[in-house]
Amino acid sequence: MSSYVTVAKKSDIREGRGKAFTVKGKRIAVFNVDGENFYALDNTCAHALGPLGRGRVKSGLVICPVHGYAYDIKTGECQTDARLRVTSYAVAVEGDEVKVNC
Ligand code: FES
Secondary structure: OOOEEEEEEHHHOOOOEEEEEEEOOEEEEEEEOOOOOEEEEEOEOOOOOOEHHHOEEEOOEEEOOOOOOEEEOOOOEEOOOOOOEOOEEEEEEEOOEEEEEO
């Protein structure tokens, strides 16, 4: 059953960057676009298991730090290889808390 879990404070994740958290046994990367808009994807890149949470956010995409594959930050669809995708999770920001639905 899915439910929202608090993973961080807004200030825990730098703008334009991500950070990985373990939520209900899953490694989930949460990204801070601009201090107000946050998104969450599986932390594990579908190409060769790179850590997406260490990637950069650019123009609605998350760029994997290993080989540079780009993922849509909202859907998890890979823009570099259309056969690949990662799971995306709904995020809610309440006050200073960032919550992920998983
Ligand atoms: S592991 Fe992410 S692009 Fe290769």
